[in-house]
Amino acid sequence: TKPFDYLIVGAGLWGCVFAHQAVKHGKKTLVVDRRGHIGGNTYCENVEGINVHKYGAHIFHTNDKPIWDFVNSFVEFNRYTNSPIANFKGELYNLPFNMNTFYSLWKVKTPEEARAKIAEQVRQADITDPQNLEEQAISLVGTDIYHKLIKGYTEKQWGRKATELPSFIIKRLPVRFTYDNNYFNDKYQGIPIGGYNKLSEGLLEGSEVRLGTDYFANRKELEALAETVVYTGKIDEYFDFRFGSLEYRSLRFEHQLLDQENFQGNAVVNYTEAEVPYTRIIEHKHFEFGTQPKTVVTYEYPQEWTQGAEPYYPINDTRNDEVFRKYKELAENESNVIFGGRLAEYRYYDMHQVIGSALKRTKVLFQS
Ligand code: FAD
Numbered sequence: 192t193k194p195f196d197y198l199i200v201g202a203g204l205w206g207c208v209f210a211h212q213a214v215k216h217g218k219k220t221l222v223v224d225r226r227g228h229i230g231g232n233t234y235c236e237n238v239e240g241i242n243v244h245k246y247g248a249h250i251f252h253t254n255d256k257p258i259w260d261f262v263n264s265f266v267e268f269n270r271y272t273n274s275p276i277a278n279f280k281g282e283l284y285n286l287p288f289n290m291n292t293f294y295s296l297w298k299v300k301t302p303e304e305a306r307a308k309i310a311e312q313v314r315q316a317d318i319t320d321p322q323n324l325e326e327q328a329i330s331l332v333g334t335d336i337y338h339k340l341i342k343g344y345t346e347k348q349w350g351r352k353a354t355e356l357p358s359f360i361i362k363r364l365p366v367r368f369t370y371d372n373n374y375f376n377d378k379y380q381g382i383p384i385g386g387y388n389k390l391s392e393g394l395l396e397g398s399e400v401r402l403g404t405d406y407f408a409n410r411k412e413l414e415a416l417a418e419t420v421v422y423t424g425k426i427d428e429y430f431d432f433r434f435g436s437l438e439y440r441s442l443r444f445e446h447q448l449l450d451q452e453n454f455q456g457n458a459v460v461n462y463t464e465a466e467v468p469y470t471r472i473i474e475h476k477h478f479e480f481g482t483q484p485k486t487v488v489t490y491e492y493p494q495e496w497t498q499g500a501e502p503y504y505p506i507n508d509t510r511n512d513e514v515f516r517k518y519k520e521l522a523e524n525e526s527n528v529i530f531g532g533r534l535a536e537y538r539y540y541d542m543h544q545v546i547g548s549a550l551k552r553t554k555v556l557f558q559s
Pocket residue numbers: 200201202203204205206223224225226230231232233246247248249250251252404405406407423424425442503504531532533534540541542543545
């Protein structure tokens with residue numbers, strides 16, 4: 192018999208949750224990650240007492256009480272509420288689109304006036320069958336919101352003109368007729384007090400962890416150690432890209448430590464004009480109401496993805512979905528390997544979804 196029941200490839204949330212549930216059921220687990228840290232993209236680096244979200248801002252939100260209780264059993268979450276600000280050519284607007292936004296745009300004060308303004312712009316645009324993202328957005332919220340708050344940001348995110356993007360990217364645009372800047376509609380949201388690492392550390396208690404360890408570079412030796420492989424890396428890489436690469440959108444993060452207490456007064460400020468090359472600036476201390484004398488900010492630049500760059504957002508268009516379907520078929524026939532997580536399933540998962548997915552899988556496996 193082999194020393195471990197499971198070799199878990201990837202110490203991101205999916206792998207961590209799997210490891211925790213396996214250990215809970217008396218299994219021996221070895222977790223490897225090619226990065227030098229656990230937590231995957233939720234990893235935080237402590238700089239001057241500030242938890243810096245190294246792979247982009249992570250705000251936990253869920254409607255699922257058992258998942259909320261689960262994460263809170265490892266680390267207490269604070270009451271942070273995501274309420275981003277949009278900066279368009281120096282003018283500030285509240286997000287998501289709500290009465291505060293409409294007041295700034297048009298000085299309207301009642302929901303009725305705001306509804307009338309949007310309806311009037313939608314009517315004037317007279318778009319019945321939207322052919323692209325621009326037409327779709329305008330047909331939903333009118334020209335002002337589209338031009339000031341959607342167009343530039345979306346074009347930067349996707350690296351393409353809104354008129355060249357398919358309309359299905361935007362199915363609906365949440366518009367709220369209350370003075371409520373809370374970005375999420377979920378019942379529960381917050382940030383782990385002391386950062387996300389406490390969550391992944393708690394989940395990995397009882398597991399052996401090897402960092403800086405690439406599965407593919409050590410495959411034979413690692414597989415000899417465990418009965419079953421749990422793989423949370425890229426699915427195309429697992430199968431040696433035999434059907435071609437799955438495509439992603441990438442990001443470049445520029446972190447700066449500033450010798451001032453408070454740079455922008457909010458954790459998230461979006462830059463919604465096309466001329467500013469970054470999409471947002473994150474000021475990390477505000478996630479935890481920090482009072483440190485210095486501050487750390489991160490500029491987020493969307494990037495074309497090339498092989499070897501960090502894969503952030505899957506591009507679920509027809510071509511990629513078709514390629515993924517072929518890999519998925521192979522994965523289903525791979526014995527002694529369990530595939531899970533955002534990279535192996537080639538889909539965008541929020542943290543609560545990734546946790547839910549791993550809990551569901553382990554529930555079936557361990558029947559509890
Ligand atoms: P990952 O965290 O990517 O973990 C996979 C791990 O596998 C990585 O650490 C990788 O190094 C390792 N690995 C891969 N291949 C190998 C190999 N061959 N050998 C060894 N190790 C390997 N969610 C929210 O709920 N709220 C948010 O606000 C939010 N913001 C986000 C912002 C950005 C910019 C991004 C990209 C995502 C955001 N998410 C957010 C989503 C969140 O990051 C994911 O749900 C979660 O991290 C997915 O966990 P995972 O374990 O599937 O993947």
